[in-house]
Amino acid sequence: MTQEPNITNTLDFTGRVAIVTGAGGGLGRLHALALAKRGAKVLVNDLGGMLDGTGGSPAAAQKVVDEIVAAGGQALANGASVTDFAAVEAMVAQAVNTWGRVDILVNNAGVLRDKSFAKMEMDDFRFVVDVHLMGAAHCSKAVWTQMMAQKYGRIVMTTSSTGLYGNFGQANYGAAKLAQVGLMQTLAIEGGKHGIHVNALAPTATTRMTEALFPEDVREAFKPEAVVPAMLVLAHESAPTRTILCAGAGGFEAAHITLTQGIHLGLGDSVPEQLAASLAQVTDRTGSSVPGSGAEQGANEMRLLRSM
Structure with missing residues (x-):
C-alpha cells in the first residue's frame, strides 16, 4: 500500500459545463453524477440503445438528469447518436445555448459486437469503429471551435486495455479503442496552444458490457465507481495532456507508447x-x-x- 499524500486542494468543477456521452447507464452515468456533484453543469447524452447499438430511447438519459436535478444540480438530456455528426452538432449547440460554453467532453459512448475475427462480419467491424472512433471524432470536432474560442477545454477519450494490448474476440473494439489514442495524440498537440488538454482513460470495470468477463468474487472490487477518480483528474483544469490513465479496482497506472533506442543498418541487399x-x-x-x-x-x- 502506498502512503496517502497530503491533499490540500479539491477537484472542483463549479461553473464548468460538461458533456458526457453514453451517460444513461454504467460508467457514463457515474461520470455525469460525479461531475455534477462537484459543481459542473452536465449534458447527459445517451442513445438509449442495446449493447450492440440497436434500438434507442431518451428515457435513460432523462433518468440520469432527474438524479442530478434531485440532488440540486443542473443537467440536460440528449438522445443523439454519436455516429450522426449533425445531431452531435445540435447537442453541443444545446449545451452552449443553455449555459454559454462547453468546458469538458467525456467521450464514453460505446457498443460491443464481439466475435473472433474469422467469424466477424465486416458490417459489425465498421459499426463498432463508427461508434467508438467516429463518435469520438464527431463530438470532439463539434466542441473544438468553441473550446478554441474560449481558450479552454478538456477532452477525455475512453480507450481500453483491448486497444492497448489486445483481447480475443474484439478485433473491432480494439482497433477502434487504440484509434482513439491516436486521435488524442494529435488533438493534444494541436490543442495545446489553445488551452485544450486531451487525454485518454482505460477503465477496467464491471458494467453491463463487461460484467460476464469477471469472476464473481472480484466484481464488487471492480465496480465502475473505482474508475471515476481517473476521469475527474483528466477532466479537471489541473489535468495533464497526452496522458493515458488506466484505472480499476482502486489501482491506477499510466500506459505509454514507447520508442526503443534502435540500431542503424544502412542500405543494402543484406x-x-x-x-x-x-x-x-x-x-x-x-x-x-x-x-x-x-x-x-x-x-x-x-x-x-x-x-x-
Missing part, C-alpha cells in the same frame, strides 16, 4: 537478413523513450544515421 539477426537488439527496451510527437521517430533515425 539489410533484411541483418535486421532479422539483430531484432532482439532493435526491440530491447533499455533506454526507450516516449516521443513528444511522431516527428521524434524520424529524429531518432536521423540520430542513428549521424552516429555512424
Whole structure:
C-alpha cells in the first residue's frame, strides 16, 4: 500500500459545463453524477440503445438528469447518436445555448459486437469503429471551435486495455479503442496552444458490457465507481495532456507508447537478413523513450544515421 499524500486542494468543477456521452447507464452515468456533484453543469447524452447499438430511447438519459436535478444540480438530456455528426452538432449547440460554453467532453459512448475475427462480419467491424472512433471524432470536432474560442477545454477519450494490448474476440473494439489514442495524440498537440488538454482513460470495470468477463468474487472490487477518480483528474483544469490513465479496482497506472533506442543498418541487399539477426537488439527496451510527437521517430533515425 502506498502512503496517502497530503491533499490540500479539491477537484472542483463549479461553473464548468460538461458533456458526457453514453451517460444513461454504467460508467457514463457515474461520470455525469460525479461531475455534477462537484459543481459542473452536465449534458447527459445517451442513445438509449442495446449493447450492440440497436434500438434507442431518451428515457435513460432523462433518468440520469432527474438524479442530478434531485440532488440540486443542473443537467440536460440528449438522445443523439454519436455516429450522426449533425445531431452531435445540435447537442453541443444545446449545451452552449443553455449555459454559454462547453468546458469538458467525456467521450464514453460505446457498443460491443464481439466475435473472433474469422467469424466477424465486416458490417459489425465498421459499426463498432463508427461508434467508438467516429463518435469520438464527431463530438470532439463539434466542441473544438468553441473550446478554441474560449481558450479552454478538456477532452477525455475512453480507450481500453483491448486497444492497448489486445483481447480475443474484439478485433473491432480494439482497433477502434487504440484509434482513439491516436486521435488524442494529435488533438493534444494541436490543442495545446489553445488551452485544450486531451487525454485518454482505460477503465477496467464491471458494467453491463463487461460484467460476464469477471469472476464473481472480484466484481464488487471492480465496480465502475473505482474508475471515476481517473476521469475527474483528466477532466479537471489541473489535468495533464497526452496522458493515458488506466484505472480499476482502486489501482491506477499510466500506459505509454514507447520508442526503443534502435540500431542503424544502412542500405543494402543484406539489410533484411541483418535486421532479422539483430531484432532482439532493435526491440530491447533499455533506454526507450516516449516521443513528444511522431516527428521524434524520424529524429531518432536521423540520430542513428549521424552516429555512424
